[in-house]
Amino acid sequence: MTTELKLTAKEFKSDQEVRWCPGCGDYAILAAVQSFMPELGLERERIVFVSGIGCAARFPYYMQTYGMHSIHGRAPAIATGLAVSRPDLSVWVVSGDGDALSIGGNHLIHALRRNVNIKILMFNNQIYGLTKGQYSPTSEQGKVTGSTPFGSVDYPFNPLSVALGAEATFVARAIDTDKPGLTGVLRRAASHQGTAFVEILQNCNIYNDGAFDVVRDQKENRLYLEHGAPAGDTGITHDEQDFATAFALSRVTVESHGVVPLGVFRDVQRPSYDELAQSQLDRAAKAGAGDLQALVGSGDTWSIG
Amino acid sequence: MTKPVEQLESVVIRFAGDSGDGMQLTGGRFTTETALTGNDLATFPDFPAEIRAPAGSLPGVSGFQLHFADHDILTPGDQPDVLVAMNPAALKTNLADLPKGATLIVDLDAFTSRNLQKAGYETNPLEDSSLEGWQVHAVPLTTMTVGALKEIDGVTPREAERAKNMFALGLMSWLYGRPIESTIDFLQTKFAKRPAIAEANVKAFNTGYHFGETSETFAVQYEVKPAKLEPGLYRQITGNTALSYGLIAASKLSGLPLFLGAYPITPASSILEELARHKSFGVRTFQAEDEIAAVGAALGASFGGALGVTTSAGPGVVLKSETIGLAVALELPLVIIDVQRAGPSTGMPTKPEQGDLLLVLFGRNSESPVPVLAPATPGDCFHAAIEAARVALTYRTPVYLLSDAYLANGAEPWKVPDVASLESIDVAFAEANGQPFRPYRRDPATLARPWAIPGTPGLEHRIGGLEKQNETGNVSYDPDNHDLMTRLRAQKVAGVKVPDLEVDHQEGADVLVLSWGGTYGPVHAGVRRVRAGGGKVAHAHLRWLNPFPANTGHVLRSYDRVLVPELNLGQLLKLVRAEYLVDAVGYNRVSGQPFKAGEIASAVEAIL
Numbered sequence: 052m053t054t055e056l057k058l059t060a061k062e063f064k065s066d067q068e069v070r071w072c073p074g075c076g077d078y079a080i081l082a083a084v085q086s087f088m089p090e091l092g093l094e095r096e097r098i099v100f101v102s103g104i105g106c107a108a109r110f111p112y113y114m115q116t117y118g119m120h121s122i123h124g125r126a127p128a129i130a131t132g133l134a135v136s137r138p139d140l141s142v143w144v145v146s147g148d149g150d151a152l153s154i155g156g157n158h159l160i161h162a163l164r165r166n167v168n169i170k171i172l173m174f175n176n177q178i179y180g181l182t183k184g185q186y187s188p189t190s191e192q193g194k195v196t197g198s199t200p201f202g203s204v205d206y207p208f209n210p211l212s213v214a215l216g217a218e219a220t221f222v223a224r225a226i227d228t229d230k231p232g233l234t235g236v237l238r239r240a241a242s243h244q245g246t247a248f249v250e251i252l253q254n255c256n257i258y259n260d261g262a263f264d265v266v267r268d269q270k271e272n273r274l275y276l277e278h279g280a281p282a283g284d285t286g287i288t289h290d291e292q293d294f295a296t297a298f299a300l301s302r303v304t305v306e307s308h309g310v311v312p313l314g315v316f317r318d319v320q321r322p323s324y325d326e327l328a329q330s331q332l333d334r335a336a337k338a339g340a341g342d343l344q345a346l347v348g349s350g351d352t353w354s355i356g
Numbered sequence: 357m358t359k360p361v362e363q364l365e366s367v368v369i370r371f372a373g374d375s376g377d378g379m380q381l382t383g384g385r386f387t388t389e390t391a392l393t394g395n396d397l398a399t400f401p402d403f404p405a406e407i408r409a410p411a412g413s414l415p416g417v418s419g420f421q422l423h424f425a426d427h428d429i430l431t432p433g434d435q436p437d438v439l440v441a442m443n444p445a446a447l448k449t450n451l452a453d454l455p456k457g458a459t460l461i462v463d464l465d466a467f468t469s470r471n472l473q474k475a476g477y478e479t480n481p482l483e484d485s486s487l488e489g490w491q492v493h494a495v496p497l498t499t500m501t502v503g504a505l506k507e508i509d510g511v512t513p514r515e516a517e518r519a520k521n522m523f524a525l526g527l528m529s530w531l532y533g534r535p536i537e538s539t540i541d542f543l544q545t546k547f548a549k550r551p552a553i554a555e556a557n558v559k560a561f562n563t564g565y566h567f568g569e570t571s572e573t574f575a576v577q578y579e580v581k582p583a584k585l586e587p588g589l590y591r592q593i594t595g596n597t598a599l600s601y602g603l604i605a606a607s608k609l610s611g612l613p614l615f616l617g618a619y620p621i622t623p624a625s626s627i628l629e630e631l632a633r634h635k636s637f638g639v640r641t642f643q644a645e646d647e648i649a650a651v652g653a654a655l656g657a658s659f660g661g662a663l664g665v666t667t668s669a670g671p672g673v674v675l676k677s678e679t680i681g682l683a684v685a686l687e688l689p690l691v692i693i694d695v696q697r698a699g700p701s702t703g704m705p706t707k708p709e710q711g712d713l714l715l716v717l718f719g720r721n722s723e724s725p726v727p728v729l730a731p732a733t734p735g736d737c738f739h740a741a742i743e744a745a746r747v748a749l750t751y752r753t754p755v756y757l758l759s760d761a762y763l764a765n766g767a768e769p770w771k772v773p774d775v776a777s778l779e780s781i782d783v784a785f786a787e788a789n790g791q792p793f794r795p796y797r798r799d800p801a802t803l804a805r806p807w808a809i810p811g812t813p814g815l816e817h818r819i820g821g822l823e824k825q826n827e828t829g830n831v832s833y834d835p836d837n838h839d840l841m842t843r844l845r846a847q848k849v850a851g852v853k854v855p856d857l858e859v860d861h862q863e864g865a866d867v868l869v870l871s872w873g874g875t876y877g878p879v880h881a882g883v884r885r886v887r888a889g890g891g892k893v894a895h896a897h898l899r900w901l902n903p904f905p906a907n908t909g910h911v912l913r914s915y916d917r918v919l920v921p922e923l924n925l926g927q928l929l930k931l932v933r934a935e936y937l938v939d940a941v942g943y944n945r946v947s948g949q950p951f952k953a954g955e956i957a958s959a960v961e962a963i964l
Contacts, residue, residue, distance in 0.1 A: 065818065067830065096813045101656070104821075112818050112831065117810040119659060120820025121652075122682050128649035132656030132664065133810075136615045136640055140660070140810050158652070161645035328642075332635050341637035343608050347601050347738075348589060348772040351538055353392050356587025 056094065060086040063095065065115045071106060076227035076253035080174065081113055083233045088116075091141060091241055098141045101130040103150040106181050106255075107174040110145040124155025127162035130169045135325045141241070144171040148189040149179050152208050156188075160217035165324040166245040173248065174227075175210060176255035177262050184258035196258075211301035211316060214248040215294065221247035222297060222317040226267055227254060232275065232313055239315050245323040252311075266311040276300065276314035283310050291318040359569070362576045366425030367532065368433030371524070372450045373442030375408050375418045378521040383420025385525055385542060387767055389534035391592040394582030395424040398877060399767040400432035400950065405622060405705040412474040417449045426581040430877035430884075432766065434952040440524055442466060442497070444475035456489040461527070463520065465498035493573050497523050497564075504563040510552035519560035526564025533579050536565060586771060593770040595734040595763030595874075596623070599693065600630035602741025604637050607663050609742065610749055610781035614639045615657035617650040617666045622705040623761040624667045624695040647672035651679040651692065658688045659819075661785065661809035663745055667693040670712050671702060677720050680754050682821050684724040684845065687796075687805045689748035689755075691741075692716075696760040698948040707948030708762035710873055710923040714930070716756040717902055723842050725849035727751070728902040730758040730873030735770040737763060740899065746781050747852055752804045758901070760923075762950045763874040783807070788814030795819060795829035803848035854900040856907045865892040867964055868915035870940070872898040872928050875951055879921055882956025889957075891964050901928070909936045917963050919943055921956055 063085040071077045091098065098116040102108035104123035111118030121129050126144045134142040151159050151173045162169065178196070179185040185198040189210060193202040214222045221243040225233040233251065240247035252263045266272045274283040282289045282300060285308055290296045297317035305311055369386070373379045380401055390397050400421045409416030423433035438459040441447040443466040454460065467482055481487050482494050501523040505516040522543070529536055540558050547554035568574050593601075607614035618628040618641065632641040640657075644650035651666040658664030668676065673694045683690045696712045698704035716728055727747050731740035740757055748755040786793070786806035795817045796805050808815040817829060825832035826840055859868070860883070871879040876897050883895040896911055898904070912918055912932060918940035920929040926942040933940055943959040945951065 067818075094813060095816050096811055099810050112820070114818075116816050118816075118818035118820075119656075119686070120818065120822065122678055122821055125648060125652045125679065128644065128652030129656035129659070131649070132615060132617060132642065132653030132658075133660045134656075135642060135653070136613060136657040136662045137660040137810065157645055158649050161649065328640060332638060332640070335635035336638070339636060341604070341634060343605060343637070343775045346604065346634070346637075347775060348591065350591050351388050351392060352589055352591045352772065353394060354587075354589050355394060355582070355585050 056089070056092055058089040058095065060089065063088045063115050065113050067112045069113050070109065072257050074256040075106070076176065076255070077107060077110070077174065079227045079230070080233070080251055080253065081110065083230050084237065085114070087234050087237045090238060093141055097139065098143070099133060100143045100145055101126045101133065102145040103155060104181070105147040105150045105179075107145050107147040108150060124150050124153070125158060126150070127155060127158040127169070127171065131162055131165070131167045134167050134169050135328055138168065138325045138329055142169045144169055146171060146173045148173065148175045148177060148210070149187045152188045152210060152213065160213070163214055163217040163219040163246050163248060166220050166321055167324045168245060168326075170240050170247045171249065172251060173210060174251050174253040176253045176259055178255050178259035180255050180258055209301060210250045212298065215298050215301055215317060219248045219317065220245045220319050220321050221315070222301075223247070223315045224250045224252070224313050226252045226263065226313065228267060229313070236314060239318065243318060244326070245321060265305050272305055272310050274303070274310035274312045276312050276316065278315070282312060284308065291315055359574070360576050361533070361579050364578050364580050365427065366423065366429065367438065367578065367580055368421065368423045368436045369438045369440070369528065370419055370421040370436040370450060370453070371440045372417055372419040372446035373521070374411055374445070375404060375406065375416045376411060377418070377442045378518070379418045379420050379442070382521045382525045383422060385539045386528060386534065387422055387592060388538055388542075389529060389536070390422065390424045391590070391769055392535050392538055393580070395426065395580055396428050396583035396585060396769060397422060397424040397592070397767070398429055398432045400762065401765045403706055412443055412445055412471045414445050414449055414475060417446050419446075419450065424580055426583050428583060428585065430881040431950070431953055434954045440528065442521070442524070444471045444477055444481070447481065448475045448477065454490065458490055459493070460487065460490045461493045461495060461524075463497040463524075464494040465496050495527070495573065500563065500567065501560045504559055505556045508552055508556050508559065511556045515553060516556060519557050522557045522560040523564035523567070526561040527568045530565045530568030531574060531578060533577055536561070585769065589772045590769045591772055592767045593735055594765055594767045595731065595737040595759055596626045596695070596765070597630055598735055598737035598770065599741050599757075599759065600627050602738040603631065603665055603691070603745065604634055604639060605738070605775060605778060606742045606745030606781065607637065607639070609778055610663060610745065610783050612661065612663040612749070612783060615654060615662040615664050616641045617644050617653035617657070617664070618642070619644050619647045619650045619668065619672060621647075621669045621672045623697055623764045624669050624693065626764070627667045627693065647675040648679060651676040651690075655679055655683055655686070655688060655690055658690050659686075659810070661807070663691070663749065664689065665691040665693065667695070669695050669697050669705070670699050670715065673712065673715065674719065680726065681720040681722075681724050683754040684720070684726060685821050686819050687752045687845070688807070689752055691744045691748050691755055691757060693757045693759060695764045696758060698946070704948045706761060708760040708874065708923060708950055709946060709948065710760060710875070710927070711946070712758060713901060713924065713927040716758060723846060725846050726754050726756055726902065727849055727852050727900075728756040728758060729900055730898070731763060732873065732876035732897055732899060734763050734766050734768050738773065742778065749781055749783050750804065751802055751848060751852055752807055753849060758873055760874040785809055785812065786815055787812060793817055794827045796824055797827045798844070803844060803851060850903050852903055854903060854905055857896050857898060857905040857911050859911055860895040862887060862892050862894055865894040866916040867892070867960065868894045868896060868912065868918045869956075869960060870896050870898065870912070870918055870920050870928070870932065872901060872922070875921060875923060878951035878953050879956050881953035882951070882960060885953055885957040886960045886964070891961060893960050893964065898928070904935065912936050912938045912940070917941070919960060919963060921951060921959060923951065
């Protein structure tokens with residue numbers, strides 16, 4: 052029917068100079084995403100990256116696709132409008148822990164519960180990078196930063212537990228430098244119909260270096276989840292369809308079990324918001340296209356002259 | 357029995373009762389009957405924000421004023437000729453507006469000691485002499501309604517009592533010779549699933565009508581002949597309905613799907629509800645999690661090539677400001693509708709005000725110009741919505757449309773437009789032409805940038821809130837480029853083509869009244885009143901507030917004195933003084949009520 056697209060990672064690189072700090076985990080994520088993009092089998096013009104504000108939010112500038120670098124925390128809302136009105140597009144949101152879970156927390160949870168067909172990549176480095184190192188909603192309690200010289204006193208979010216609590220239909224975790232693991236998760240997220248939430252553990256080598264060394268460098272602590280198989284020594288048999296299993300696994304940490312689960316925690320099928328909205332439009336269209344003259348002249352009318 | 361019929365030129369009726377008494381429904385039905393009679397009319401629903409304040413209390417009073425006439429009118433009337441008060445609280449809160457000699461119809465049954473106490477009456481005004489000077493008709497509306505309905509099976513005494521508003525409507529319908537068929541049809545449709553309730557309401561309505569006909573309380577019937585309006589097909593319309601239809605029309609005229617992102621807020625919610633019904637026009641409505649997401653989704657839809665619209669009122673608009681600033685930087689089309697209400701903060705959600713003018717002009721960080729348009733009448737909201745969309749789409753800019761609670765809920769007869777005569781909106785999306793794509797290369801005529809929507813091969817590009825290099829759209833921190841881009845954005849909005857300001861001049865007038873937005877009706881009615889008294893005054897009404905019409909300065913300087921009446925503390929006044937160095941003076945009131953023609957006339961006469 053159509054000729055097969057043969058795009059390469061290179062064709063997804065824009066002409067813009069990448070301006071993250073040398074050594075930033077974002078480079079590895081960008082490379083993995085660009086390498087994965089040809090697998091979508093879509094023309095570049097059908098792909099859109101939308102971001103908010105933060106280091107991660109520069110991502111769209113580096114992708115040779117359509118893109119919007121928007122405002123802090125609002126990318127899920129903007130992407131929702133785009134995805135709902137253009138179901139033909141593949142819409143990706145790139146966000147960080149501050150952008151998605153702090154200022155944009157409301158948009159994130161509502162995008163997840165609606166199950167709009169967007170893919171949310173949240174780069175979690177547990178710090179505010181672009182504003183030079185204040186603690187974030189995923190920073191561990193006691194974090195000493197510029198804004199918390201005596202240590203932060205608030206308790207952090209567990210991003211996957213939040214996503215699951217918000218009725219997300221797809222929840223996964225990967226590591227920036229783990230290209231096979233990240234690519235596998237991107238593949239699953241892309242094929243999921245509805246909102247996919249992917250937490251990517253990302254190293255900020257300037258303000259929070261080594262935050263994930265325990266799983267990034269110490270590979271023995273990685274627990275790759277497999278549907279239907281026992282999840283390491285946790286005593287849990289993984290079931291992507293089962294909420295309680297996914298939630299239990301979201302609570303597994305190095306501190307609790309000596310491992311960090313990676314891969315797909317939850318993947319359930321549920322009609323997406325855009326599909327349901329489109330079907331209402333289709334039903335209305337089937338009953339007859341709207342007649343504007345009839346609409347403006349509807350209700351009780353009377354004639355003069 | 358036929359009673360004598362007295363001819364009247366115009367009548368102002370106010371229905372007032374408890375929030376639960378169905379006064380808005382009663383007023384709405386009387387309006388429809390009046391429209392079908394062919395009178396010109398204007399309405400002013402005035403209700404509390406509370407859905408059900410405590411029964412019988414003063415804050416719980418809901419009112420609906422209707423002015424109808426055998427000639428063209430502009431306002432719902434300054435003072436009622438007839439007040440229908442369903443309880444003591446309604447009497448107490450409305451009596452001050454009722455001139456001596458006017459007619460007062462009250463539900464005698466509601467004047468119980470408990471209700472009198474709740475309304476703060478120490479003695480019963482129907483029994484002391486405090487209502488002397490008014491023509492009082494104390495009618496036992498409740499007992500007559502309940503009595504008439506007791507034969508109907510399946511209607512509880514409480515339900516029967518609740519039909520008393522239909523008794524009152526029937527009585528008023530007789531008094532002014534209104535056609536009753538449409539109300540009977542309406543009741544049968546509304547209560548189709550509960551035939552007993554339908555029957556009860558129709559019976560109450562008919563009983564009220566016959567009571568008027570036969571009771572000796574009412575000696576004469578009144579007639580207001582049809583108005584001589586321009587020939588054509590008419591319907592009544594409120595501002596919010598007209599806005600909704602205008603947005604659908606703009607979608608048709610541009611060939612772009614309409615996407616509305618909205619969060620419920622008074623008095624804008626009825627636009628969301630209206631548009632949600634019209635999916636057969638391809639309308640997508642998205643009820644967002646908050647005001648910010650509502651405008652964000654609309655902007656996302658615009659990016660994708662839809663006609664993106666968001667609706668709100670002041671408290672929601674302030675939340676949207678950041679995204680509107682983004683739309684200024686992205687230079688994408690977006691229509692933002694602000695149905696103004698009294699503020700600050702939550703203020704008085706159901707009451708009109710014009711307090712958001714400076715907000716929508718300047719309420720964003722840095723230099724972020726946005727065109728602003730304000731409709732003049734409920735029916736004008738239809739055309740204003742199309743104009744706002746036309747400018748947004750042509751110039752790739754967010755556009756503000758400033759309505760208000762008075763226009764939103766007020767109704768007027770509306771000549772149904774011939775949609776085939778509406779001018780189409782040409783939207784040309786960018787297409788690849790073999791040259792490198794320049795997302796910020798501007799059209800020399802409009803300064804609009806190309807609109808390249810996702811899905812267009814070869815035009816993949818990135819836009820964002822960071823300052824962009826001219827033409828390429830690449831991120832730029834170059835000082836001269838920022839100065840250039842700031843000026844280009846300003847020039848683009850300043851260059852939006854808007855019609856000249858029309859002046860309703862009167863030979864010999866050296867005073868100009870300059871109004872804007874939803875106050876057109878009362879202000880022009882005030883001007884007419886001055887002229888009827890022999891005064892000479894000109895009137896100009898602004899619809900475009902940014903940019904101002906090109907001839908505005910010339911018009912202002914053509915008069916010795918300029919009076920700017922506004923429902924705020926002088927916002928347009930500040931602008932025209934700053935922009936045109938004209939020593940204009942203001943007439944300002946911020947009471948949550950529309951202007952009265954009489955006060956405008958007095959303000960004009962004071963400077964003649």
